[in-house]
Amino acid sequence: MWKKHRRMMISVTGLWIGVSVTLLINSGVSHEQIPTVMVPMASTKAPSAKEQRVVLVSVPGLSFLELGYSPDASSIMPGLQRLKPNSAWGAMNIRTPGKGAADVYLSMGAGQFAEGGAGTRAVQRLEWVDGHLSADAYARFTGLAYPSKGELLIPERELLLRVNKGSYYRAEPGLLGDQLEAAGVSLSVWGNAGKGFSGSDRTREETARNDRRYAPLMLMNRSGTVAKGSINETGLIWDGTYPSGLRTDYGWLLDRLHEQPSRSVTLIELGDLQRLYDEKPMYTEEAFRQMKRKILSELDRFIGELTISPGFTAHFPHHEATAIADPGMGQELWLFSPQVNTDAAKAKALLAPLMIYSKHGTEGLLTSETTRRAGIVSFVDVAPTLLQTFGLTVPKEMIGLPIQRKPRAGAWDELMSEVGHMSQVYAARPKLLYGLAVYEIVVMLAALGLGLFAAHRLKSCGRSVLKAALFSLLLAPAGLLCMGLAQEMATWIVYVCTFGGVLAVSAVCGVYAKSPQRVILCLAVIGLIVGALFMEDGFHGAEAMQHSVLGYDVMIGARYYGMGNECMGVLLGAALLGLTALQQSLRQSRRGRLSGLVAAQVSEAAAEWPRVQAAAGFMAMAQEAVQATEAIVPRAEAKAQCGEDGGIGAGGLGALPASARRGGAKAQSGEDGGIGAGGQWALPASARRGGAKAQCDSAAGSRAAALADCAGEPALGAAAAGPGAAAGSLASAAAWREPRWALWRSRWAKRSARARAAAWRAAPAAAAGALVAGYLAAPALGTNAGGALSAAVGFGALGARLAGGRRWLRTAPVLALLLCAALAGLWLLNGGAAMGGAADRQSHIGRAFESLLQGRLDLIGDIISRKVEMNVHLIGVSAWSKVLLTSLAVMAVLVLRPRGRFRRWQRLYPYLMYGIAANVMGTIAALLLNDSGIVAAATMIVYSSVPLLLLKLDGDTISDVR
Numbered sequence: 001m002w003k004k005h006r007r008m009m010i011s012v013t014g015l016w017i018g019v020s021v022t023l024l025i026n027s028g029v030s031h032e033q034i035p036t037v038m039v040p041m042a043s044t045k046a047p048s049a050k051e052q053r054v055v056l057v058s059v060p061g062l063s064f065l066e067l068g069y070s071p072d073a074s075s076i077m078p079g080l081q082r083l084k085p086n087s088a089w090g091a092m093n094i095r096t097p098g099k100g101a102a103d104v105y106l107s108m109g110a111g112q113f114a115e116g117g118a119g120t121r122a123v124q125r126l127e128w129v130d131g132h133l134s135a136d137a138y139a140r141f142t143g144l145a146y147p148s149k150g151e152l153l154i155p156e157r158e159l160l161l162r163v164n165k166g167s168y169y170r171a172e173p174g175l176l177g178d179q180l181e182a183a184g185v186s187l188s189v190w191g192n193a194g195k196g197f198s199g200s201d202r203t204r205e206e207t208a209r210n211d212r213r214y215a216p217l218m219l220m221n222r223s224g225t226v227a228k229g230s231i232n233e234t235g236l237i238w239d240g241t242y243p244s245g246l247r248t249d250y251g252w253l254l255d256r257l258h259e260q261p262s263r264s265v266t267l268i269e270l271g272d273l274q275r276l277y278d279e280k281p282m283y284t285e286e287a288f289r290q291m292k293r294k295i296l297s298e299l300d301r302f303i304g305e306l307t308i309s310p311g312f313t314a315h316f317p318h319h320e321a322t323a324i325a326d327p328g329m330g331q332e333l334w335l336f337s338p339q340v341n342t343d344a345a346k347a348k349a350l351l352a353p354l355m356i357y358s359k360h361g362t363e364g365l366l367t368s369e370t371t372r373r374a375g376i377v378s379f380v381d382v383a384p385t386l387l388q389t390f391g392l393t394v395p396k397e398m399i400g401l402p403i404q405r406k407p408r409a410g411a412w413d414e415l416m417s418e419v420g421h422m423s424q425v426y427a428a429r430p431k432l433l434y435g436l437a438v439y440e441i442v443v444m445l446a447a448l449g450l451g452l453f454a455a456h457r458l459k460s461c462g463r464s465v466l467k468a469a470l471f472s473l474l475l476a477p478a479g480l481l482c483m484g485l486a487q488e489m490a491t492w493i494v495y496v497c498t499f500g501g502v503l504a505v506s507a508v509c510g511v512y513a514k515s516p517q518r519v520i521l522c523l524a525v526i527g528l529i530v531g532a533l534f535m536e537d538g539f540h541g542a543e544a545m546q547h548s549v550l551g552y553d554v555m556i557g558a559r560y561y562g563m564g565n566e567c568m569g570v571l572l573g574a575a576l577l578g579l580t581a582l583q584q585s586l587r588q589s590r591r592g593r594l595s596g597l598v599a600a601q602v603s604e605a606a607a608e609w610p611r612v613q614a615a616a617g618f619m620a621m622a623q624e625a626v627q628a629t630e631a632i633v634p635r636a637e638a639k640a641q642c643g644e645d646g647g648i649g650a651g652g653l654g655a656l657p658a659s660a661r662r663g664g665a666k667a668q669s670g671e672d673g674g675i676g677a678g679g680q681w682a683l684p685a686s687a688r689r690g691g692a693k694a695q696c697d698s699a700a701g702s703r704a705a706a707l708a709d710c711a712g713e714p715a716l717g718a719a720a721a722g723p724g725a726a727a728g729s730l731a732s733a734a735a736w737r738e739p740r741w742a743l744w745r746s747r748w749a750k751r752s753a754r755a756r757a758a759a760w761r762a763a764p765a766a767a768a769g770a771l772v773a774g775y776l777a778a779p780a781l782g783t784n785a786g787g788a789l790s791a792a793v794g795f796g797a798l799g800a801r802l803a804g805g806r807r808w809l810r811t812a813p814v815l816a817l818l819l820c821a822a823l824a825g826l827w828l829l830n831g832g833a834a835m836g837g838a839a840d841r842q843s844h845i846g847r848a849f850e851s852l853l854q855g856r857l858d859l860i861g862d863i864i865s866r867k868v869e870m871n872v873h874l875i876g877v878s879a880w881s882k883v884l885l886t887s888l889a890v891m892a893v894l895v896l897r898p899r900g901r902f903r904r905w906q907r908l909y910p911y912l913m914y915g916i917a918a919n920v921m922g923t924i925a926a927l928l929l930n931d932s933g934i935v936a937a938a939t940m941i942v943y944s945s946v947p948l949l950l951l952k953l954d955g956d957t958i959s960d961v962r
Helices: 006-027 064-069 078-082 101-110 134-142 157-165 175-182 204-211 250-258 272-278 285-307 342-346 379-389 411-453 460-483 491-512 516-539 565-632 658-669 685-693 698-710 714-721 723-737 740-777 785-802 809-830 844-853 857-877 879-896 901-908 910-929 933-955
Strands: 053-058 087-093 186-190 228-230 236-238 246-248 264-269 331-336 352-357 364-368 376-378 403-407
Touching: 053 285, 064 342, 064 411, 078 285, 087 403, 087 411, 101 175, 101 379, 134 157, 175 186, 175 379, 186 250, 246 272, 250 264, 250 285, 272 285, 285 331, 364 376, 364 411, 376 379, 379 403, 411 460, 411 879, 411 933, 460 491, 460 516, 460 565, 460 933, 491 516, 516 565, 516 740, 516 933, 565 740, 565 785, 565 910, 565 933, 740 785, 785 910, 785 933, 879 901, 879 933, 901 910, 901 933, 910 933
Parallel strands: 053 264, 053 331, 087 364, 087 376, 186 228, 186 264
Antiparallel strands: 087 352, 236 246, 331 352, 364 403
8 A cells, every 4th residue: 555655645745844844934923013012911919009090981882983983073072082192092893692782791801702691780789679689689599698798799690600601602701800809909880871770560671671780790700799889870860851861970970980999990881872872763863963962072071080080190101112901000091882883883883992091101002912903902802901900810711812002103093094994894895795606606607508508609709708707706806805905095996996907807818718728828827816916915914805805804803813714715726726727738838849849750751651661662572582592592501702693602692793792882881772791681771761750551561670670680670660669679679688687777767757757746736735834824824724724635635646646535544644734733833832832922723722732622612513503504694605506516517417528628637627626625624624614615616616617618619639
């Protein structure tokens, strides 16, 4: 078995060595391209500065529409505008599985995606709820002793723990509160966003929806309590001119804030804006606008009074570039929104604002290793940042990472521009991607139908149009990627330039591709250009990918950095197609030149053929004369001298006349041919030349060979019989004369030559596979584990086949070995904990490997289950699943009907067919190894189905090209 696969294994080993070298080189790529300032995590000991206070102001319903999009935002909130030079700003993703404010607060406190049960809310310890005291309900539900210290209670605490323990994320509600309380940090929550107070005629769920007392879920401990706070009507004032007849008592909140100790975290929830949006359908536009301005002005005035309070007048050490989570910075003000309003949701401005202000802070953008993008953070980063602010270690149960500050002039304007671009991309993504999916399905089905039933009736113009449409499917991803570079241009200009450019290039390719050779050349150019565009953008910060509809979606929050599955599928498919189409095109060019040379030689030999036939006839007549002479003259042993007329020579040999001898001499000199000395016959020079160049028919070749053999020249006879016979005669003669070791050396040389040729054929696949897999695996570049493994499968299968594997199934052991090696490479690059790297610098792949090393197989099982469930979900709802099924159906029809076509293509275009088969194997790997594998597989398989359709359009009208 080893002998059969020796060359294949050697080639694949070389491929993996190249992959490993590239991966290790890329592992040294720094995070300089990531716009963050990285600092070590704080130690576990308490901070040196005791005056450490953090004030969290939560404003449900606040969005970037109120802060930046409104033309009169600066006049509405002038106090907030004055804080910009000392504030760091960010756009925070707040998307949760349950999509509610309760889930956001709960996730912020857990540092992980958490879910709240129906009717979950917080109550005062001595509050009457549903006819009984809330403390009694808490003790009854939890089985704990009657709470004597916690002012705020969450009676549904056991429900929260049970729901999250059984979820995929295994969040631990109350983890932040436990950690801060254990470090001696005072926690309190004040205010609420409820629409009214509790009543005995409402159910628990109705009460929770109306009261909306969710803020304590962020700072509660695992017991479901918060030490201090007030979330009832105490912080509200009855006022019939305000939404729901309630308005916030800002003076009371300021008094409560001043009562907090120096080492504390205080959460204040302001609900006026949320209550306004609850009643928006009942307002006129002007009345709603005036009330909104009034509420925002009061909010702005409260923040201004808060920042000039005594807690913010202490001196702060100035840092040009520092983390937000830096102990000893005194008091900080955080302004954020747990849920945007309905206007923002319609405008696709789903990211919530986050501001972190300190008296002597610097203007900048917020970021974290969770997102690795300047100005973008996640709500799961809040808990780790608060813990690091007080010098506490972040528990491993939290997936968020501490927020960092990137000092930058004009940070606010830059963030507003970025948020605007992200909102536009999010709004355009469904239209463009669904439109592209439908277009791909229609074009492939139309090309298949016309190719099967109307190929002979298609005229040249119609065929070119259809080819141009197929080429546009391959070029469309490149156009969508380039759209990300034109952020500052008007939307209609971007669309016109993108679609016009794709259609123009496709039309040129459709007109040019008049033959299979040109089709393959166009495929090579398109594949290489598309793959190079994605790789170039990835190596230079992925600027286009981040702002492209084909890239990842920050609003959804599934991925913030690296290469998304859509782009990964395009990269792998284009790279495999471009590489193999280029090899096929070069092969056809070489064969074309050789065919021309052979045709010229055959023509020259055909011109010499009459002379060869004449010489063969002359030699036959001369041989008959010799045989007649030998029959008449008896042989004698005595020597005899022959005269001019000949006679019997010594040994009984007949002597020729002098004229014959002179003819023999001339024959030896290569002029006219004849009978040479000793009775040997020689061909004319022209006949000898013609015999060496031309293929003789069986009869003439046999006669010429027999005559030459009689003359003692077997090599000449073989030459007269044709080149094939000459080679055989020479080889058999050499076999009798050469020793055995020379034969072994010759065989070894032939095997070495074949091995070198196989290595050269597989070398491009090895190099391209190393580059692509290394990019996808590197934590500072692609960071796509499923993509790296899919690249290993696709390029590994291609390299093994080019290296000499005769059957795809025989490459299975090689691919299994390559997958194991790729997993080892991923672990080396991304396993930061195992390699001694900082935990806050790990990618999501590194954290998964860390969980595996810690023996947390349950988390790995949850990840696998989530990926499978996501793919099953996408099969039913995603348009990409229809593209995948359409491509597979098209390929099945072209391969199976009519019978023999695919074998003909394999014979004519072996390299291209190898690439298509490798693409299919990579597609299967991408489908199985990614959480949204349907998307990756759909964008990848198009680069296999479209080339087959193009070959079908030419296969019925153009003869085979060898």
